Amino acid sequence: MASTILFFLFAGFAIACAVSMVYHKNPLYSAVSLVGVFVALSCIYVTLAAPFIAVVQILIYAGAIMVLVIFVIMLLNLDEDKPLTRLRYLYAVGGGLGLILLVQTMFIFYAVLRAPKDPVDTSQTAGKSLSIGQAMYTEYLLPVEIVGIMLLMAIIGGVILVRRLEPGQLKLVVDSELDKRHEEEEKDDYRIAF
Amino acid sequence: MESVLKTAFPFVVYTVGILLAFQGVLMIVAYTVLAERKVLGWIQGRIGPNRVGPWGVLQPFADLLKFILKEDLVPDKSTKFIYFLAPLVALTCALLPIVVYPFGPSITTVDWSFLPYGLGDGITRLPLTIAQIDVGVLFVLAITSVGVYGIALAGWSSNSKYSLMGGLRSSAQMISYELAMGASVLGVVMLAGTLDLNGIIYAQITSPFRWFIIPQIIGFVVFLIAAFAETNRVPFDLPEAETELVAGFHTEYSALKFALFFMAEYVNMFTVSVMCVVLFLGGWYVPGLGRIFEPGSIPYAAVSHVAFIGKICAFLFLYIWVRGTLPRFRFDQLMNFGWKFLLPVALGNVILTIVVVYFLNR
Amino acid sequence: MNLFLFAELANPNVNIPIILPEIVIAAAGIVVMLFDSFFPGQRRVTGIMSLVGIVLAAVLLFGTWSAGMPASAWNGMIAHDNLRLTFSFVFLLVSAMTILISTIWVETEKVPAGEYHALLLFATFGMLLMASGNDLVIIFLGLETLSIATYVMAGFRKTDLKSNESAMKYFILGSFASAFLLYGMALTYGATGSTNITEIAARVADPNFPALLLVGAAMLIIGFGFKVATVPFHIWTPDVYEGAPSPVTGFMAAGPKAAGFASFIRVFVLGFPLMAGVQASGYLHDSWMAALSVMAILTMTVGNVAAIMQDNIKRMLAYSSIAHAGYAMVGFLGAGAASTVLERDAAIASVAFYMIAYAITNLGAFAIVTLLGQKNDRRTEFEDYNGIGFRSPVLSFTLSLFMLSLLGIPLTAGFIGKVLVFRPALEAQNTLLTIVVVAAVINTAISAYYYLRLIVVMFFRERTSDWVEPRIPAGIAAALVIAVIGVFYLGIFSSSIIERFSQTTQSIGSVSSR
Amino acid sequence: MNGGGPRSPSYIMDLIAENILTILILLPVVGALAVLGHQIFWKQESQLKWVTFAITLLNFLLSLVLVFDKGAVSASGFHFEKNVPWISAINTNYHVGVDGLSLWLVILTTFIMPIAVISTWHAVEKKATAFYIFLLLLESAMIGVFVSLDLLVFYLFFEASLIPMFFLIGVWGGKDRIYAAVKFFIFTAIGSLLMLVAIIALYFMHADATGVGTFDFVTLLNTLKLGNMTFSASAGAFLFLAFALAFSIKVPLFPFHTWLPDAHTEAPTAGSVILAAVLLKMGTYGLMRFNFTLFPDQAREFAPLFIVLAIIGIVYGALVAMVQPDVKRLVAYSSVAHMGFVILGMFSFTEWGMQGAVYQMLNHGVSTGALFLLVGFIYERRHTRMISDFGGLANVMPIYATIFVITAMSSVGLPFLNGFVGEFLIMVGMWKSTILSVTATANWNYIATMVAGTGVIFAAVYLLWMIQRVFFGKVTNDKNRGLADLSYREIGLMVPLLFLMVFMGVYPRPFLEATHSSVTEIQKRVMQRAGGEIDHAHVPGPSEEKTEAHLEIQQK
Amino acid sequence: MEPSLATYLALSGILFTIGAVGVIYKRNAIGMFMCIELMLNAVNLTFIAFSRYYADTTGQLFVFMVMSVAAAEAAVGLGIIISFFRNRISVDVDDASILKN
Incomplete structure (x- = not known):
């Protein structure tokens, strides 16, 4: 009973936060709402006997990713979202997609509710950090290693993208910009000639 | 009636426990503030607060009253909701780790059957921890990492350039030092083989020389430095560097909201001190105490608890001492130090630990 | 307790040698990265190091291509079969050629080539995993590794707005599709209780939640469809291809597409097979076959028709790559419809062959586009190619050759590729698939228009402005030689390669389960 | 033809006679390479016509072997047959041979080529290298079309002949050459691609009927003749029409003829000559060779x-x-x-x-x-x-x-x-x-x-x-x-x-x-x-x- | 009374839907990125729910991987957004229109 109440509490909170995230035009509001979703989901994970994942959820999503996002929002000092003007048709696309996904959700809900099979096993050790750790370093060692390489790569990628240009490169950029202008003119001449 | 009582009893016990723990922590924090002013005073050859009560003992309460009674200014251009939310987030995140603090060893030798209505049936032990979860270390790290929101949001929502700078600095700093902190904890976790805080203490319990400060001295130093950064204390107090940013992220905060930030900072200090003690100094464990009292008995727990608080207080003193001694870093120095020195050292420590553990276990 | 790791490595189910190619590529990536951080600016050296790594990986891969090797590694997470081997070769080839093509950067632009090489190697690592992953986890991680690397590579020209925009679009839409893919994986896991493809295949007959399997498959189609750029999930392709630096575009059109197909085939053909007499699997199989058939027809048609209307050569090649995804899907459908393991393997091999043919041709074309585009890809409009035919005969004839190969003219790789992918689809003697093949053929004819247009522009028009033939750097020259030889070799002497590809050294269907 | 001379030349003559069709196909390709090499090393564009003429003439003379030395007749009724596995994975062979139907067409091709070359003596001034290379490649493809007995190889040459012609019209043609060239290409390509589908379908029908798929015309024909393989009404009609469409466009038959006037008008003289003299014949030849024999019922x-x-x-x-x-x-x-x-x-x-x-x-x-x-x-x-x-x-x-x-x-x-x-x-x-x-x-x-x-x-x-x-x-x-x-x-x-x-x-x-x-x-x-x-x-x-x-x- | 598997899946589906719709409605890249994160989280919930249902660690490990991937994606994605912003002083996707749509 308690868990059901808790679940609906957190579920309601998560959905409300999610809606608020989409609704708010201000990116920071969205971000804060999203953190709310993460926290709510983390609590739900606890009720699903997955404490490790619940904590990691907070640690990675709320503590790292969203902090980064908020950092970027603050750094770029973003203002409010403009309303859809040029791409008005996206409302229809979004509505359609949403409808399809909702129908699908209901379908899943209905299908799983109707499925005759009962849970395979309810005694839980799966979520304990020990069993997860064991799996991670035996059976799932390869994925973990891949994740390591991927994170390394992501670091390089991030650094490449945001690093300032070196002076030599900067000169090249300026040169190429001048070239480009020159070429544009040339191209125009050529078009006329043609 | 009886069944209602039986259902309600654990909740009542928990509530009482939680209240007790929070009250205790807050009291200690309150007096840390006083102690800080006193100690700083001594360091600087002053006396410190001494007007409110004997030796200024009532100073914290006076401060509190002042905060409550002062006018609450809200900047006109601020983003109201988030402006109000930020201090709450900061304090909540600071207080949350209390639930996993191992205040002392669990009491196992007391028979609880004297309780009426059979409420004590089946209770064999009274843990001096509110929630024993097997990912305690991660939990603390996670909650601390969320704490940055309070500062960042405060900085952003105040709509002031100083606040924004403070917020930005703070998020950058916390993200950077969290890594080093996490990495420095890894060595301990590896040696202990568990993420449970009590488990880590039990792993150090055999002798004082198994305190992880000895095998993990590098980890300890890194953790300590990172902890200073995480709590925005001198010499890493850039988010609120008075001389540069007026007061950093809380420039625009006043009265009770400022008090919340203030409190959060000191609770955070307390939290990292607890972590230091638990991870490296054997937590509540007092060497040789098991010979005097029976483990699990009330006196054993009481003495351990006092020792625990004592160790924490030592760390709190260290914080104050450092504040009185060291100058502040520049921001780029801070980042360079974090990424180019602290993190590699912490990772090196992890690798070293892996190698040593592997060869020892062969 | 701490000996888990080592005990596990000694476990016979692990078979480290099988994933040596992947390890070598990842290690090469790290070595290149480290080298670049200690000796920055050594653009040629890092390129050579990467090439060495790739060649080494290819050699190791070839070494494992023998009958004696076990069919799986890492407790069934890695499949070692022809699908993996053939596609892995495609990836290695693509990466090697991309490195050669990117030498233009060494010559003219001062982009950080060392990091670029490292990223490329990591992307290759991701692609290899996508082909060899026999577990949804591995496939997902491979895909993400690949995607993240390509996001960065697309935005590599930081000061160029087009490049930024391309990276951003690719990133947003790519992650969007990944989410769908992941949802599909989650539902598949939910329906079958496993993420291992062999086990999924075993449980498809009697899933716990048949309905979820269906929904999951639909979601997976969206995710993979995005990666291989099939209609209607292709919208990102032209913009991203146009904006990304040309060598990267060439890479994206060849590598990730092939990798997407590898996983796509692995999950659908091997994971959701048709099991005789089992209603659930039959329903699933019919559904995805029908969906993919429609998608294949749409993909080809939209790709080709849209390509006709393009004035930018990179956009044209982007739409052409969409169309080619459609052709490859014909072979894929053939694999899905195959009734025996032998036929299925042949069909899969045909897709691999198609991808290798397409990759070689496409990369060759992009090599020239890169070369002619000069700094910052400025000359990428059709107009810019006006009348260069006899001014730079070598380049233009080579480019024409690639166009003809893309079109599928006999004696080129493209022709054999098309014949091979049409074959299994017709073999099934299924009305739907026959329609798909006919649509493919009609589309090929449509495609003639825009491939020829380039030739027309280059040769049949006169150039009015002056034309300075760019100097051909050694790397691009090497890439072109490889491409030309490859196009003819695959077009004329393809026999041995096809045999190699479809020779069943491993029985794919019976990857041992955990 | 190979009678005269001492023994060892006669051996060579035998060798030539044996592989005459292959030689006829490859000689122009070699010639094209020779032209390219000549241009690269000597840079004497004016000499190229001589080189090309010599090659085409040689090819014509060689092709006369077909008339005078009938060679051994294979069981299937083809002379100078050659059957070498090409892509064994899909069981396609390089199978060539001539019979009465193709004999004169081959010779017509080789005969027209030197004439076409001479006709361009002064007409082609610009980009002569490419012009002659394309002419030679075209000859190779055309001969290939007439002699190949494997459907896939036939298709290959059929398509391959398009490219040089496309270039000939497009580069050296008249005012509207681009339109004409593209129209020519696309018309022909559409038809021939459907034929490709039909060819692959035939492969599988043969595989279904006999267990072995094949592209080999002779094998297919034999199977059909023996009645081991029959077509359903719809399949037969589809296959027949797919083949017929390709050839009808090439011929060109009435509603598909619109490319022809354009192509002819815009093509350079040599191109027109070859187009009229040889390329159109591919269509009629194909109809007769493949449609009539493989699908007699549908043909009727x-x-x-x-x-x-x-x-x-x-x-x-x-x-x-x-x-x-x-x-x-x-x-x-x-x-x-x-x-x-x-x-x-x-x-x-x-x-x-x-x-x-x-x-x-x-x-x-x-x-x-x-x-x-x-x-x-x-x-x-x-x-x-x-x-x-x-x-x-x-x-x-x-x-x-x-x-x-x-x-x-x-x-x-x-x-x-x-x-x-x-x-x-x-x-x-x-x-x-x-x-x-x-x-x-x-x-x-x-x-x-x-x-x-x-x-x-x-x-x-x-x-x-x-x-x-x-x-x-x-x-x-x-x-x-x-x-x-x-x-x-x-x-x-x-x-x-x-x-x-x-x-x-x-x-x-x-x-x-x-x-x-x-x-x-x-x-x-x-x-x-x-x-x-x-x-x-x-x-x-x-x-x-x-x-x-x-x-x-x-x-x- | 425990909430059943279907309820968790429904919640996950709803969150996924909200995220997907959000990606399309949001006009700025960071907003889109956050919506994608929401979608990933919804999927994670599905994994965890099934992991609980089957009492199997696979799902949780998958979630762990997804989280790491999300972190990597965030690093690169925010890098891309910043790099875009530097050149254009906007993260509005509507402004990304040099490449004709």
Whole structure:
């Protein structure tokens, strides 16, 4: 009973936060709402006997990713979202997609509710950090290693993208910009000639 | 009636426990503030607060009253909701780790059957921890990492350039030092083989020389430095560097909201001190105490608890001492130090630990 | 307790040698990265190091291509079969050629080539995993590794707005599709209780939640469809291809597409097979076959028709790559419809062959586009190619050759590729698939228009402005030689390669389960 | 041929004779490389025509081996057969061979090529290297089409012939060359790609029927003949139409002909000549070789359709030709009409008709090729082809006028010139044909023949009218007064063609004899019901002998 | 009374839907990115729910991987956004229109 109440509490909170995230035009509001979703989901994970994942959820999503996002929002000092003007048709696309996904959700809900099979096993050790750790370093060692390489790569990628240009490169950029202008003119001449 | 009582009893016990723990922590924090002013005073050859009560003992309460009674200014251009939310987030995140603090060893030798209505049936032990979860270390790290929101949001929502700078600095700093902190904890976790805080203490319990400060001295130093950064204390107090940013992220905060930030900072200090003690100094464990009292008995727990608080207080003193001694870093120095020195050292420590553990276990 | 790791490595189910190619590529990536951080600016050296790594990986891969090797590694997470081997070769080839093509950067632009090489190697690592992953986890991680690397590579020209925009679009839409893919994986896991493809295949007959399997498959189609750029999930392709630096575009059109197909085939053909007499699997199989058939027809048609209307050569090649995804899907459908393991393997091999043919041709074309585009890809409009035919005969004839190969003219790789992918689809003697093949053929004819247009522009028009033939750097020259030889070799002497590809050294269907 | 000389040369001669078809195919490719090498190393663009001419001439001489040394006849009735595995994974072989049907077409190809090269002696100034390379590659592809006996290889050459032609039209063509080239390419490609599907489908049908898939024409044919493999009505129709579409576009049959005038008009002279002389024949050759033998039932079923289209083509081509202001366009439309005749003859499914069709293919190659050359001569001089720009040319260029008139007559079908024999045979064949007989009484074949016959008359009308306007009367345009008559090179170019026109007109026997067996084989095959029962239409009887006698008379 | 598997899946589906719709409605890249994160989280919930249902660690490990991937994606994605912003002073996707749509 308690868990059901808790679940609906957190579920309601998560959905409300999610809606608020989409609704708010201000990116920071969205971000804060999203953190709310993460926290709510983390609590739900606890009720699903997955404490490790619940904590990691907070640690990675709320503590790292969203902090980064908020950092970027603050750094770029973003203002409010403009309303859809040029791409008005996206409302229809979004509505359609949403409808399809909702129908699908209901379908899943209905299908799983109707499925005759009962849970395979309810005694839980799966979520304990020990069993997860064991799996991670035996059976799932390869994925973990891949994740390591991927994170390394992501670091390089991030650094490449945001690093300032070196002076030599900067000169090249300026040169190429001048070239480009020159070429544009040339191209125009050529078009006329043609 | 009886069944209602039986259902309600654990909740009542928990509530009482939680209240007790929070009250205790807050009291200690309150007096840390006083102690800080006193100690700083001594360091600087002053006396410190001494007007409110004997030796200024009532100073914290006076401060509190002042905060409550002062006018609450809200900047006109601020983003109201988030402006109000930020201090709450900061304090909540600071207080949350209390639930996993191992205040002392669990009491196992007391028979609880004297309780009426059979409420004590089946209770064999009274843990001096509110929630024993097997990912305690991660939990603390996670909650601390969320704490940055309070500062960042405060900085952003105040709509002031100083606040924004403070917020930005703070998020950058916390993200950077969290890594080093996490990495420095890894060595301990590896040696202990568990993420449970009590488990880590039990792993150090055999002798004082198994305190992880000895095998993990590098980890300890890194953790300590990172902890200073995480709590925005001198010499890493850039988010609120008075001389540069007026007061950093809380420039625009006043009265009770400022008090919340203030409190959060000191609770955070307390939290990292607890972590230091638990991870490296054997937590509540007092060497040789098991010979005097029976483990699990009330006196054993009481003495351990006092020792625990004592160790924490030592760390709190260290914080104050450092504040009185060291100058502040520049921001780029801070980042360079974090990424180019602290993190590699912490990772090196992890690798070293892996190698040593592997060869020892062969 | 701490000996888990080592005990596990000694476990016979692990078979480290099988994933040596992947390890070598990842290690090469790290070595290149480290080298670049200690000796920055050594653009040629890092390129050579990467090439060495790739060649080494290819050699190791070839070494494992023998009958004696076990069919799986890492407790069934890695499949070692022809699908993996053939596609892995495609990836290695693509990466090697991309490195050669990117030498233009060494010559003219001062982009950080060392990091670029490292990223490329990591992307290759991701692609290899996508082909060899026999577990949804591995496939997902491979895909993400690949995607993240390509996001960065697309935005590599930081000061160029087009490049930024391309990276951003690719990133947003790519992650969007990944989410769908992941949802599909989650539902598949939910329906079958496993993420291992062999086990999924075993449980498809009697899933716990048949309905979820269906929904999951639909979601997976969206995710993979995005990666291989099939209609209607292709919208990102032209913009991203146009904006990304040309060598990267060439890479994206060849590598990730092939990798997407590898996983796509692995999950659908091997994971959701048709099991005789089992209603659930039959329903699933019919559904995805029908969906993919429609998608294949749409993909080809939209790709080709849209390509006709393009004035930018990179956009044209982007739409052409969409169309080619459609052709490859014909072979894929053939694999899905195959009734025996032998036929299925042949069909899969045909897709691999198609991808290798397409990759070689496409990369060759992009090599020239890169070369002619000069700094910052400025000359990428059709107009810019006006009348260069006899001014730079070598380049233009080579480019024409690639166009003809893309079109599928006999004696080129493209022709054999098309014949091979049409074959299994017709073999099934299924009305739907026959329609798909006919649509493919009609589309090929449509495609003639825009491939020829380039030739027309280059040769049949006169150039009015002056034309300075760019100097051909050694790397691009090497890439072109490889491409030309490859196009003819695959077009004329393809026999041995096809045999190699479809020779069943491993029985794919019976990857041992955990 | 290989008799003379000592032993060791004779060994080489044997080797050549054995691989003659491969050599014929590869020699131009080697030649193309030689041209490229010559250009790269010597940079003497003016010498390239000599190199090319030498190669094509050599190829022509070699191809004569086919006539004089029949070589061993394989079981399947092909000479000089060569069967080497190519892509064993899909069981496709490099299988080549010639029979009566393809023999003359191959020789026509090799014969036309040197002429085409000479015709460009002064015409091609720019980018000559590429021009000659494309010519040589084109020759290779064309020969490949006629000799390949593996469907995939056939398709390969069929498509490959497009590319050089595409370039020839596109780079060296006239004003609207781009439009023409692309149209030419896409029209042909659409048809041939469907054929590719049909080819692959055949592979699997064979695999289903016998367990082994094959692209080999001979194997397929044998399986079909043995009745081991049958087509369902829909599959058969699809396959037949897929093949037929590809060939009809190439021929071109009436509704698909629109590419032809454009291509012809815009192509350079050499291109037009080759296009008319050889490329169009690929279509008719393919119909006869593949459609008739592989799908006889469907061929009969669809014959009325093709006959109607052919007749429309004949009449339409002739009528449209009549109003063309451009000589080259006129000749192009006359091609449509002539090829309509060829189709008509083929689909009469009588020996005379089919023999006539084959013969007419050669005639058309020679006559129309010659006409295009002649148009090219005048174009080189005046850079216009408009009939209205000329007039009274006979006064200025008597030799040219003479040759032109002879060629035009050959094209019209004047007796004692080659065109007559072919057209006559086709008409007789159609008259005799039973393929249009729905019932015993309603014989549409007579009507078809008669309508087609009007085409001959129209042909005479438009050609003669054109000749009258261009050559006779007074010289109306002053620019034409100073025109030089044909040079020796040009005359030399025309002589072999003229000789052939006359020779084929008066002595068709060797040609017809060579094709006889193959053609009758196909005719029998097509008139044979699947069960092996001989169709009632083909009754050997006095009428056949009579016609044969008739033929004899004609030949003399 | 425990909430059943279907309820968790429904919640996950709803969150996924909200995220997907959000990606399309949001006009700025960071907003889109956050919506994608929401979608990933919804999927994670599905994994965890099934992991609980089957008492199997696979799902949780998968979630762990997804989280790491999300972190990597965030690093690169925010890098891309910053790099875009530097050149254009906007993260509005509507402004990304040099490449014709």
